[in-house]
Amino acid sequence: MTKPSYLAPAIKKEITALRQEALKLWAKANEMESGENQRQAFEATLAVICETYRMGEDGLLSRRKSQRVAFARQVLCYAARKLTRLSFPELALLLHREYSTVMASCTRIDLRMATEPAFARTIESLLQTIRERIAAGQIDPTPQIKNGLDVVNYGTTEGETID
Secondary structure (H helix, E strand, C coil): CCCCHHHHHHHHHHHHHHHHHHHHHHHHHHHHHHHHHHHHHHHHHHHHHHHHCCCCCHHHHHCCHHHHHHHHHHHHHHHHHHHCCCCCHHHHHHHHHCCCHHHHHHHHHHHHHHHHHHHHEEEEEEHHHHHHHHHHHCCCCCCCCCCCCCCCCCCCCCCCCCC
């Protein structure tokens, strides 16, 4: 038996709301297990990514889909996954995304690192910077951004241009 098509949007909306609520409850239950260190590691990762790509936290976590913002968000997903024990659903909740989006971001960065050695070195350097910042306890959740439109190391390799 199929449901009438006019119910589909309402059902989809309700399922999405229930899924988000379940993720929140699950993340809250696992917060004790994840610990404050995981949260601090995520905050350090977010701060370094914001500084590196010269954008504010709000811009990075927004719904914007420009190439610049999307790329920085993908790097954030990858770095957070590598440097914390947070699961894909937990990261999705923190980033206001679906967990499949976080998974796809990590996969995309992994594939690019495998095919572009210069890009892999850039990402490894970024991860090392974050590790050092976590170890030193230098976590500034609100980095100072001079101009949110400036692009520093957009992720292109030598000779590559972005149209």
